Amino acid sequence: MILALTGCGTAEPPPLPSAVEQPSVDAPAGPGDHADVTTTPARAADPCALVPKAAAERLAGTPLQDPVAAPESCTYTGPISGPTAQVEVYVGAGAKKILDIDRELGHDLTVITGVGDEAYLEDGAVFVNAGGTWVAVRLVSLADPAASQQALRDLARDAVTRL
Numbered sequence: 001m002i003l004a005l006t007g008c009g010t011a012e013p014p015p016l017p018s019a020v021e022q023p024s025v026d027a028p029a030g031p032g033d034h035a036d037v038t039t040t041p042a043r044a045a046d047p048c049a050l051v052p053k054a055a056a057e058r059l060a061g062t063p064l065q066d067p068v069a070a071p072e073s074c075t076y077t078g079p080i081s082g083p084t085a086q087v088e089v090y091v092g093a094g095a096k097k098i099l100d101i102d103r104e105l106g107h108d109l110t111v112i113t114g115v116g117d118e119a120y121l122e123d124g125a126v127f128v129n130a131g132g133t134w135v136a137v138r139l140v141s142l143a144d145p146a147a148s149q150q151a152l153r154d155l156a157r158d159a160v161t162r163l
Contacts, residue, residue, distance in 0.1 A: 045133055047074035047089040050159040059139055059151045060085040086140040095136035099127040112153055116160045126152040130160045 048067045056076040057064050062085050064076040072092045078085035090098060102122060103109065109127075112119035116130035123145035125138045137155055139148050 045091045047091045050162050051089045056087040060087050084142050088138040090136040095134035098136045115156050119156055126156045128156045130163050135159050
């Protein structure tokens with residue numbers, strides 16, 4: 001069977017959308033710039049440093065593989081032979097977005113006092129905001145989520161001290 005693709009009869013391809021130019025963050029203020037307006041970005045934090053492998057293993061209750069790091073996230077997975085376990089660490093806007101989605105879905109969130117500026121605990125996850133930096137830690141496990149609540153609270157306290 002032969003398939004043929006035909007055009008609409010136009011000889012020129014459609015124009016590509018133009019890129020939106022973003023101002024440089026490091027550009028010095030010039031005449032007419034609003035030099036008095038400043039934005040302070042959230043602190044950049046290494047998710048794998050916030051939750052080191054040993055801390056992730058304590059949370060999961062099992063040895064874990066070395067971390068897989070990506071911008072603003074770090075994932076520790078359980079061994080192929082089991083048990084099933086994964087610890088995910090998110091820093092920045094992604095961490096906050098996970099919390100926002102969980103709220104929209106009606107997840108049961110418990111306020112944790114004395115940790116960062118605000119902190120929340122739910123089954124299998126903890127969220128903390130310290131100085132404008134959001135951190136989310138999620139535990140994927142077949143164990144009862146209630147068994148990991150204290151470990152998640154402790155991990156949130158430790159992560160804040162590493163920010």
